[in-house]
Amino acid sequence: MTVLTNPLYRPILEIIRSARNGIVYGGKIRFSHALVINLLYRSGPIRPRLIEVLKATRSHAEVLAVFAVIYKFALSVLVNDQVLGGNSKTLSKFIAGSFSSWIVYSQHFNLFHPGITHQITLYCFSRVLVAGCKILLDYYLNCTQPTYSIHEKIVKYRELSVNQQSKLRQNYYNKSWKYFAVLTWGLVMLIYDTHPQYLQSSLRHSMHYIYDVEQDVWPSWKDFFGI
Known part of the structure; x- marks a missing residue:
């Protein structure tokens, strides 16, 4: 039995995998969007604009990755430790999502790019x-x-x-x-x-x-x- 197939390590592997997927997805989405916006609608030297594209890409990937880590960890705690007394997993997902959003998307702690967190939240709201x-x-x-x-x-x-x-x-x-x-x-x-x-x-x-x-x-x- 390897680490990947050992049930003991499964929760932490799922957290790492979710973070990895958040980075990949966020990078792909934000890079193309930021590249179009900066090249078509902004003016000035090309180098600073490309740097802004890379910064926005990194920020978007960070937001999705950190949210995934916190969400998966919180959900694991709520479900495996039966914090809610064995209640529905659906309620656990709602609480984990709300808690993770409070840290990442609400700007309560001002940890992440506000424009990106607002944009993602409005996208989800629609x-x-x-x-x-x-x-x-x-x-x-x-x-x-x-x-x-x-x-x-x-x-x-x-x-x-x-x-x-x-x-x-x-x-x-x-x-x-x-x-x-x-x-x-x-x-x-x-x-x-x-x-x-x-x-x-x-x-x-x-x-x-x-x-x-x-x-x-x-x-x-x-x-x-x-x-």
Whole structure:
């Protein structure tokens, strides 16, 4: 039996593996994003901009790696030591995630880059919001059992086939997404016009580059297309 196959070392190996994966994923995501932002939307010598790209990449990787280490460690303590008295592992994951976020993402200790922690948290929030709406919709459909007209026949939700239920939920998802997209982009453009300083910096820079072209001058088509 080796260290990798020994159950005694399994918890610490999982923590190290999660940290490694956080570094790899964070590095890949942030490097490409920071590279595009600095090369397209920033000006000045190339060397300082590339250094900023590497710093942002390192910061993003650190955030994901440290969160993974704290989360996996806290979860291991809660589950293996039965801190919650043998309660659901789901509750343990919620507590471990909240505790880890308090240290890493909340900026309570000011240990990590605030722009990156804010950006990651807002990214997750949008996904949590969409997922939460889907969960509530499924809960509503399963609990209230609304009726639908199928080929002039009134059928309850539970009486629909699995395929029909899936199509029905997707129809609701698509409709709600339309309103969500309209409201989101309307508010983004409103805030950018009235209080742009409150928007995340990379979003603000990209919007300035794309939309604020009123004062641009293009002496030739070559300048216009940026060739």
